[in-house]
Amino acid sequence: MSSKEFGEWKRKIRIDGPIASSQFYLGVGIICAAIYNTRPGVKKSQLVKPEDFLPKFYETVEERQKKTSGNLAAFFAVHGVKPPPNE
Numbered sequence: 001m002s003s004k005e006f007g008e009w010k011r012k013i014r015i016d017g018p019i020a021s022s023q024f025y026l027g028v029g030i031i032c033a034a035i036y037n038t039r040p041g042v043k044k045s046q047l048v049k050p051e052d053f054l055p056k057f058y059e060t061v062e063e064r065q066k067k068t069s070g071n072l073a074a075f076f077a078v079h080g081v082k083p084p085p086n087e
Contacts (some may be wrong), residue, residue, distance in 0.1 A: 025054050025055060026050060026054065028053065029049075029050035029051060029052070029053035029054050030050045032050070032053040033048050033049060033050045033052065033053060036048050
């Protein structure tokens with residue numbers, strides 16, 4: 001491989017990310033979903049899809065804060081604690 005070609009590959013990876021990373025994550029998601037779904041006593045309503053195990057690279061700050069605040073509200077409700085006031 002020439003130096004020029006090597007430089008082109010480095011630029012491509014810097015822009016597009018590692019080669020086949022999305023396929024890698026999907027493969028891991030398929031394995032995780034298969035393991036999770038074959039546990040004894042899993043109901044149809046509890047089944048998950050491989051996409052449920054994919055990383056959320058493109059989640060916005062607002063989506064992350066919304067999800068976190070919902071999780072905190074549920075945590076406080078379960079433990080009977082009054083949530084802190086919003087700032």
